[in-house]
Amino acid sequence: MKNANPIHDRFMRLALYVHKRRNGATVFVRRKVQVQADTKTGQTEWTIKTWRIKRVIILPAKNQREVRQNAGAMTANRSIIQGSSFDTGGRHFLFDRREVPSDLVLERDDWIVFNDRHYDIESITEYEFDTAWLVIGKELKGRVEVIDEIHNPWRPRLDASDQLTLNDNPATTP
Numbered sequence: 001m002k003n004a005n006p007i008h009d010r011f012m013r014l015a016l017y018v019h020k021r022r023n024g025a026t027v028f029v030r031r032k033v034q035v036q037a038d039t040k041t042g043q044t045e046w047t048i049k050t051w052r053i054k055r056v057i058i059l060p061a062k063n064q065r066e067v068r069q070n071a072g073a074m075t076a077n078r079s080i081i082q083g084s085s086f087d088t089g090g091r092h093f094l095f096d097r098r099e100v101p102s103d104l105v106l107e108r109d110d111w112i113v114f115n116d117r118h119y120d121i122e123s124i125t126e127y128e129f130d131t132a133w134l135v136i137g138k139e140l141k142g143r144v145e146v147i148d149e150i151h152n153p154w155r156p157r158l159d160a161s162d163q164l165t166l167n168d169n170p171a172t173t174p
Contacts, residue, residue, distance in 0.1 A: 012131045016057070016096045024055040027093065028113040028147050029104060050147070051104050057094035058114060061139075089139040091119060097130050112137050118145045 034047040093112060112119040112135065119137030126133055 009129065009131070012127070012129075013098075016094070016132060019057045019094065020055045020096065023057050023059065025058050025114065026052065026054050027056045027058070028052055029106070029110055030113060030145075031107070031110045051101050053095065053099055053101075055096070055099055057096075059092040059094070061089045061091045089117075089141060090122070091137045091139065093119075093133075093135040093137055095133040095135065097132055100133075106133055106135065113145050113147055116144050116146050118143045 029051045031049050032046045033049045035044060036047075037044045091114070093114075095106075106121065106124050108121050108124070110121055112121065114137075117139050119139050122136045122138045124133055124135050
């Protein structure tokens with residue numbers, strides 16, 4: 001859908017550009033596209049498709065502790081309240097739709113990998129006139145997902161000098 005007001009489009013594009021320059025980073029969007037189970041061993045194998053998006057606006061994380069309590073245990077024995085707690089972190093990702101590959105339409109089952117951390121998609125808000133997506137991702141602390149070093153800009157790149165070692169006593173030439 002095209003906006004009837006071109007000034008609005010220009011303003012949105014400019015705002016996204018400025019934010020990408022300040023808070024932009026590379027993220028990976030991943031999706032399970034095929035699941036196969038071996039009937040003999042019970043092993044499940046997934047085929048995962050990965051999209052690399054070079055500039056996504058990443059806003060600061062919100063860390064919190066979530067508490068889950070069992071309502072049945074609370075009513076049966078009021079002196080003892082059982083429950084569990086775990087740490088979660090939330091992050092806001094703002095995708096410029098011009099930089100998203102044409103075959104990618106975000107779904108709630110997808111997940112985002114940023115800085116080797118796995119973020120489940122909690123909500124997706126679509127901006128008007130196909131300009132952007134605001135995605136709220138939820139991270140469970142301790143879950144690490146490493147993307148191939150060739151494509152991951154957060155990992156140091158190796159070159160030939162990394163394979164060399166320094167020798168304190170150089171060999172004498174014959």
